[in-house]
Amino acid sequence: MLGLDFGRAQALLFAMVLAACGGGSASAPGTPAVPVPPLPLGVDAFAWSKPSDLNAGLPVGIEVFRGSGGGLRAVYAKLDASKNAGIEWDVAYKAGGQTPSQFAANASKKPWVVINAGYFDTGASKQSYSLAVSGGTLLSAGAKQLNRNGQNYFPTRAAFGALADGTSQTVWSYPVGASNVLYQYPLPSPVNTAQAPLAQPDATFQSGGMAWAPIKAIGGGPMLLKAGATAATEAVELIDSASGIGPSTPNPRTAVARLSDGSVVYLVVDGRSVLSTGVSLDALRDMLTKLGAVDAINLDGGGSSVMVVNGVVANAPSDGAERAVPTALVFQNK
Numbered sequence: 001m002l003g004l005d006f007g008r009a010q011a012l013l014f015a016m017v018l019a020a021c022g023g024g025s026a027s028a029p030g031t032p033a034v035p036v037p038p039l040p041l042g043v044d045a046f047a048w049s050k051p052s053d054l055n056a057g058l059p060v061g062i063e064v065f066r067g068s069g070g071g072l073r074a075v076y077a078k079l080d081a082s083k084n085a086g087i088e089w090d091v092a093y094k095a096g097g098q099t100p101s102q103f104a105a106n107a108s109k110k111p112w113v114v115i116n117a118g119y120f121d122t123g124a125s126k127q128s129y130s131l132a133v134s135g136g137t138l139l140s141a142g143a144k145q146l147n148r149n150g151q152n153y154f155p156t157r158a159a160f161g162a163l164a165d166g167t168s169q170t171v172w173s174y175p176v177g178a179s180n181v182l183y184q185y186p187l188p189s190p191v192n193t194a195q196a197p198l199a200q201p202d203a204t205f206q207s208g209g210m211a212w213a214p215i216k217a218i219g220g221g222p223m224l225l226k227a228g229a230t231a232a233t234e235a236v237e238l239i240d241s242a243s244g245i246g247p248s249t250p251n252p253r254t255a256v257a258r259l260s261d262g263s264v265v266y267l268v269v270d271g272r273s274v275l276s277t278g279v280s281l282d283a284l285r286d287m288l289t290k291l292g293a294v295d296a297i298n299l300d301g302g303g304s305s306v307m308v309v310n311g312v313v314a315n316a317p318s319d320g321a322e323r324a325v326p327t328a329l330v331f332q333n334k
Helices: 002-017 098-107 279-291
Strands: 039-041 044-049 062-069 072-079 087-098 113-118 130-136 137-140 146-148 149-153 157-162 166-178 179-187 216-219 225-228 253-259 265-271 293-300 307-309 324-331
Touching: 044 072, 044 179, 062 113, 062 279, 072 113, 072 225, 072 307, 087 130, 087 137, 098 113, 098 307, 098 324, 113 137, 113 253, 113 265, 137 324, 149 216, 157 293, 166 225, 166 253, 225 253, 225 279, 253 279, 265 279, 279 293
Parallel strands: none
Antiparallel strands: 039 044, 044 062, 062 072, 072 265, 087 324, 113 307, 113 324, 130 137, 130 216, 146 149, 157 166, 157 216, 166 179, 225 293, 253 265, 253 293
16 A cells, blocks of 8 residues: 555656746757847846856856846856867855855855855854765755654755766755665655645655765755756655745745756746836746746745856845855856
């Protein structure tokens, strides 16, 4: 009976995760990135432009775009390593946290773009609650359990990583056992806080799990897009009302995505201000889809959402200043 119920749950979850989404295929390699087709939001058109001030001095293969309209402002940076073998994306970590500008100032390699990344304790510790890997080394295992209704649940949350061959991918991941061996799963664990907790993920649960050895990876959640399809896994990743992430309400947001041509995109949407209302996770998915994203995950947002381009803050943080964060994503020289 347990196996039958589990199979039904997986089938239902699979249908939910891979519900087809429309539109937004990426441009073919070599197609000019400007102008990007407008993104309709509300009654006004949201349109992207490529400002000279943000792109001055950037190397070939990195471009930065600003967007505005419909009461929104956003900025995204795109890295196309096929145009420049000397650049890469990576994960940065600092115990105790530092601002994205400090990550840029203290980097050992030239950082062209820096954004905030995973979830963390906003108290004094700034402890990372999200997976972080760089150079094949596990920097943070993240939170392995979350308490809801007085019980501990074990969600497999979304992560964005790259393998040794440089291929970027999104997975549902969990650090297994005391050694925190990373595993990836074809579907997230079907956590339901109205029921008793499921088993802690391991090598055999969820089914189809396999060891995952990214050379770099960042955790967040929920999965926004996977293999070109909309992922709707907020509930099972415990991105709920208790998480403080506010999935259905307009907020500042940060996301990382892979386009169909292999390019990597960092997106920051401003919010909670007269300049920009912010977006829900559904609107964030829509924005990324229209940019041509096929894989994407949500990262920490709110007052953490910041993009630094060539040492300059390129957005309007909702706190009025940058927050110290333990993890960041960078576009940098190799």
